[in-house]
Amino acid sequence: MPEDAKSLRIQLNQIGLSKADYRGNPTTLCQGCGHNSIASQIISACYELDILPEDLVKFSGIGCSSKSPAYFLNRSFGFNGLHGRMPSLATGALCGDHTLKGIAVSGDGDTASIGMGQFKHVLRRNLRLVYIIENNGVYGLTKGQFSATADEGLSLKSQGTNPYMPIDIAWEAVVGHATFVARSFAGDPKQVKELIKAALSHDGIAVLDIISPCVTFNNKDDTTHSYAWGKEHEVALHELSYVPPEEEILVEYGEGEFEEVTMYNGSKVVLKKVDRDYDPCDRIAALNMLEEANANQYLLTGLIYIDQCPPSLMEIYNLSETPLNRFTEKQIRPPKNSIKTVNQMMFSA
Amino acid sequence: MPDKQQIETGLSITQLPEKVNDFSITIGTVNGSGSQTSNLTILRSIFKMGIPVSGKNLFPSNIKGLPTWFTIRVSKDGFIALSDKREIVVAMNPSTFDDDLASVSPGGVFLYSEDIKSPVDRTDIVVYTMPVKRLISDVDIPSNLREYVANMVYVGVLAYLLDIDMKRIRQVLEHHFKEKVKPVEINFQVTEHAFNWAEQNVEKQDPHRLEPMDTTQGYILTDGNTAAALGSIYGGIQFASWYPITPATSLIESLLEYLPLLRKDPNHPDKNTYVILQAEDELAAIGMAVGAGWAGLRSMTSTSGPGLSLMTEYAGMAYFAEVPLVIWDVQRAGPSTGLPTRTAQGDLTFVNFIGHGDTQQIILLPGSVNECFEFGWKAFDLAERFQTPVFVLSDLDFGMNQWMAKPFDYPDVPLDRGKVLWEEDLERISGIWARYRDVDGDGIPYRTIPGNHHPRAAYFTRGSGHDENADYSEDNINWHDMLSRLKYKYESSRDFLPPPVLQIVEGADIGVIGFGSTDPAIQEARFLLERDGIKTSYLRIRAIPFVDEVRQFIHQHSQTYVIEMNRDGQLNQLLSIEYPGLSTRCISIAFTDGLPLTAKFIFDALISHKEK
Numbered sequence: 001m002p003e004d005a006k007s008l009r010i011q012l013n014q015i016g017l018s019k020a021d022y023r024g025n026p027t028t029l030c031q032g033c034g035h036n037s038i039a040s041q042i043i044s045a046c047y048e049l050d051i052l053p054e055d056l057v058k059f060s061g062i063g064c065s066s067k068s069p070a071y072f073l074n075r076s077f078g079f080n081g082l083h084g085r086m087p088s089l090a091t092g093a094l095c096g097d098h099t100l101k102g103i104a105v106s107g108d109g110d111t112a113s114i115g116m117g118q119f120k121h122v123l124r125r126n127l128r129l130v131y132i133i134e135n136n137g138v139y140g141l142t143k144g145q146f147s148a149t150a151d152e153g154l155s156l157k158s159q160g161t162n163p164y165m166p167i168d169i170a171w172e173a174v175v176g177h178a179t180f181v182a183r184s185f186a187g188d189p190k191q192v193k194e195l196i197k198a199a200l201s202h203d204g205i206a207v208l209d210i211i212s213p214c215v216t217f218n219n220k221d222d223t224t225h226s227y228a229w230g231k232e233h234e235v236a237l238h239e240l241s242y243v244p245p246e247e248e249i250l251v252e253y254g255e256g257e258f259e260e261v262t263m264y265n266g267s268k269v270v271l272k273k274v275d276r277d278y279d280p281c282d283r284i285a286a287l288n289m290l291e292e293a294n295a296n297q298y299l300l301t302g303l304i305y306i307d308q309c310p311p312s313l314m315e316i317y318n319l320s321e322t323p324l325n326r327f328t329e330k331q332i333r334p335p336k337n338s339i340k341t342v343n344q345m346m347f348s349a
Numbered sequence: 350m351p352d353k354q355q356i357e358t359g360l361s362i363t364q365l366p367e368k369v370n371d372f373s374i375t376i377g378t379v380n381g382s383g384s385q386t387s388n389l390t391i392l393r394s395i396f397k398m399g400i401p402v403s404g405k406n407l408f409p410s411n412i413k414g415l416p417t418w419f420t421i422r423v424s425k426d427g428f429i430a431l432s433d434k435r436e437i438v439v440a441m442n443p444s445t446f447d448d449d450l451a452s453v454s455p456g457g458v459f460l461y462s463e464d465i466k467s468p469v470d471r472t473d474i475v476v477y478t479m480p481v482k483r484l485i486s487d488v489d490i491p492s493n494l495r496e497y498v499a500n501m502v503y504v505g506v507l508a509y510l511l512d513i514d515m516k517r518i519r520q521v522l523e524h525h526f527k528e529k530v531k532p533v534e535i536n537f538q539v540t541e542h543a544f545n546w547a548e549q550n551v552e553k554q555d556p557h558r559l560e561p562m563d564t565t566q567g568y569i570l571t572d573g574n575t576a577a578a579l580g581s582i583y584g585g586i587q588f589a590s591w592y593p594i595t596p597a598t599s600l601i602e603s604l605l606e607y608l609p610l611l612r613k614d615p616n617h618p619d620k621n622t623y624v625i626l627q628a629e630d631e632l633a634a635i636g637m638a639v640g641a642g643w644a645g646l647r648s649m650t651s652t653s654g655p656g657l658s659l660m661t662e663y664a665g666m667a668y669f670a671e672v673p674l675v676i677w678d679v680q681r682a683g684p685s686t687g688l689p690t691r692t693a694q695g696d697l698t699f700v701n702f703i704g705h706g707d708t709q710q711i712i713l714l715p716g717s718v719n720e721c722f723e724f725g726w727k728a729f730d731l732a733e734r735f736q737t738p739v740f741v742l743s744d745l746d747f748g749m750n751q752w753m754a755k756p757f758d759y760p761d762v763p764l765d766r767g768k769v770l771w772e773e774d775l776e777r778i779s780g781i782w783a784r785y786r787d788v789d790g791d792g793i794p795y796r797t798i799p800g801n802h803h804p805r806a807a808y809f810t811r812g813s814g815h816d817e818n819a820d821y822s823e824d825n826i827n828w829h830d831m832l833s834r835l836k837y838k839y840e841s842s843r844d845f846l847p848p849p850v851l852q853i854v855e856g857a858d859i860g861v862i863g864f865g866s867t868d869p870a871i872q873e874a875r876f877l878l879e880r881d882g883i884k885t886s887y888l889r890i891r892a893i894p895f896v897d898e899v900r901q902f903i904h905q906h907s908q909t910y911v912i913e914m915n916r917d918g919q920l921n922q923l924l925s926i927e928y929p930g931l932s933t934r935c936i937s938i939a940f941t942d943g944l945p946l947t948a949k950f951i952f953d954a955l956i957s958h959k960e961k
């Protein structure tokens with residue numbers, strides 16, 4: 001521990017970084033915005049996981065949510081891309097250095113409207129990316145229009161009543177072959193943090209659909225994207241805790257009371273049973289569960305689905321151990337004598 | 350069925366002057382019938398005889414069934430543009446028979462399959478028939494392959510009529526099928542059988558003939574997309590994302606063909622050193638390429654008109670956020686879906702300004718297959734040097750047709766990776782740097798690349814207003830300064846771009862400006878003009894923004910004809926913007942019908958304007 005840190009009694013993690021090393025710029029979002037609480041949990045999760053900020057790359061699209069990567073991890077590279085087209089950007093960028101992991105923040109407009117195409121395709125490719133959707137059912141920066149996840153029948157100031165069925169992002173993710181799908185609630189920071197930790201330990205795409213209330217435009221107590229509704233209707237699938245690699249599971253659980261998922265890096269996600277048995281490896285059960293939650297109007301949270309078998313995009317491409325962006329001229333330009341061979345391959349007189 | 354050919358010509362044979370190594374052969378077939386092998390065999394055999402040739406495929410947007418034509422220009426003088434004449438026409442497609450017959454130039458040759466039972470009513474040409482079905486049934490080949498080798502019959506008959514050595518045909522087939530014995534044998538058998546039949550049954554009536562030369566020695570025959578892909582490989586390409594679109598698809602397919610041969614990590618031969626990724630659309634294709642370019646890879650995408658429309662927003666963002674990447678636009682005829690399998694130069698103004706707000710992009714304009722190769726690697730150097738998208742405008746004629754070319758030259762300069770700060774560089778400057786600060790006064794800032802582990806390396810890239818530190822900014826002075834620097838950077842790129850190619854003719858008062866694939870037609874037109882006593886100087890533009898030589902050239906000539914393959918005279922428009930004072934000296938000759946320009950069109954257009 002550095003001397004100055006010691007004297008100031010700054011808490012350092014295993015790699016000698018303080019929480020300040022994970023911070024970003026001050027937020028410019030509204031006070032009480034769910035997105036700010038998620039940004040704090042990202043900071044805490046990375047700090048507690050002893051992740052070097054330089055090993056993460058931040059991505060976002062356009063919208064309130066997409067501004068938030070500026071509010072955490074200043075020591076990580078970040079790219080705030082185009083509306084709905086963050087997934088393609090992340091796909092290309094992570095090929096630059098396959099040892100890096102992506103953490104992306106998007107919104108319900110950015111993902112479920114303009115970005116639905118890229119969202120679906122990044123799932124298929126199983127990019128090593130934590131893909132957080134800060135879902136509030138409304139467009140904030142353009143002042144309160146309905147998004148594609150807005151409830152049918154929702155009434156908003158100067159917008160009238162929404163006549164359309166909402167898109168369920170977690171459902172779309174499971175159907176679209178995402179290999180890690182969770183739903184959470186910004187009003188449940190403990191669960192958000194544990195899920196982010198689990199997602200960061202997943203070797204593939206990890207979708208976190210987080211209900212993150214918009215305090216300015218869509219936070220009335222009776223709407224499903226509000227704090228009050230979430231607090232009242234949240235039903236957790238399980239009590240979820242993340243156990244780092246080589247750490248013992250300290251809490252004693254009884255037989256059949258919990259399920260343990262071992263992640264690729266050796267860490268464990270412990271899912272303590274709440275009301276019923278739930279197997280997050282069963283895709284059909286996941287869809288049934290989501291359907292049931294929607295039908296009965298409750299906010300289902302937790303790890304909905306996980307499949308650790310499919311290879312990630314980087315495994316599929318089988319890239320060299322040296323990151324591609326560290327390759328030298330000699331490694332990327334074929335040698336001089338090869339041009340003769342090339343010309344011989346062409347049709348010549 | 351008559352064994353002897355019909356001769357229905359009013360001209361006596363002796364009246365026709367002998368035509369040696371100077372004519373074009375147009376072959377009309379059905380798309381998907383395997384005519385490509387036949388047509389390439391003829392083209393390559395003539396090329397192997399040492400005679401300059403070019404091959405242009407006029408094909409439909411269709412998998413199977415619609416008409417397709419292949420034109421081989423044979424020119425002892427080395428003119429390889431599309432010819433306006435059709436001296437020899439081969440008709441294998443019943444649905445285009447009448448038009449094909451009508452298209453034969455007077456005194457020309459019409460060779461057709463006698464299985465097409467249509468009347469031939471022209472007396473000013475020589476007509477030959479060939480019993481295609483019967484000749485095929487004579488040869489012992491599997492019945493399922495017969496349809497595909499039927500087109501080899503006209504290869505054999507033409508070989509007899511024009512004097513192509515069967516040994517050359519075998520060599521060519523061996524190259525085509527990469528030494529695979531069975532297809533070589535089957536195709537050769539049919540060709541040889543047709544040749545023998547013609548030798549015994551056809552009396553040569555027409556004056557067209559081939560004679561070996563030694564002009565093609567040392568040349569290769571290839572297409573612009575292959576050249577572009579190989580050039581990109583020699584430029585160290587590491588990432589390409591794409592979405593299938595004619596006529597750009599074969600560029601990426603060539604990458605996939607040649608990269609495994611040319612790029613191996615010697616320490617890990619089982620691992621890959623590049624990524625070629627087929628995206629879900631062009632919105633994603635360019636998004637990926639921008640991501641990869643930002644992350645320090647030599648990154649590209651290739652597309653054509655409609656795809657380019659979808660790429661617009663990211664192209665503008667990459668300009669503004671200063672991300673290097675290369676975008677190949679293999680142009681086809683637009684607007685909209687347009688003519689997807691026809692050529693044009695209609696994207697020039699669109700690409701020049703692609704992106705909303707004040708956006709100007711660097712454009713390279715290859716004018717030969719060799720330049721497709723050269724600009725293939727140069728584009729990466731320029732993109733990384735100027736931290737901006739670089740567009741390369743090719744077209745379908747270059748991309749998908751067969752061109753004579755000199756062997757490709759190995760790049761003569763090392764890679765230019767631009768201003769990049771890695772860990773040790775940041776260490777040296779104590780981590781004090783700003784992503785968008787113009788330290789050197791050339792408008793080009795320094796950049797860092799993800800994966801750089803220096804704690805001061807990271808910055809936040811955005812398409813929204815940002816200051817030197819890449820932090821969000823709506824400040825008016827900052828915004829103005831940022832846009833001004835980008836303009837300055839663009840302006841200063843001029844001197845690093847491929848300069849125009851100049852051909853100044855002593856005493857010429859007329860200037861001609863062109864770019865891209867129209868070069869052979871322009872050269873031939875200038876030859877025709879000079880024959881008629883009209884001298885022209887020529888400047889071929891190879892990049893935008895223009896250099897001062899362009900201004901001087903226009904200034905030095907009383908009239909400058911700007912020749913291009915589009916409706917609106919787009920290069921002329923850009924010249925008018927750049928040199929408003931000289932715009933009255935420029936005369937636009939712009940035309941597009943989906944086909945490559947011919948020398949005759951340029952000649953006629955120029956003469957008719959002069960006479961006005």
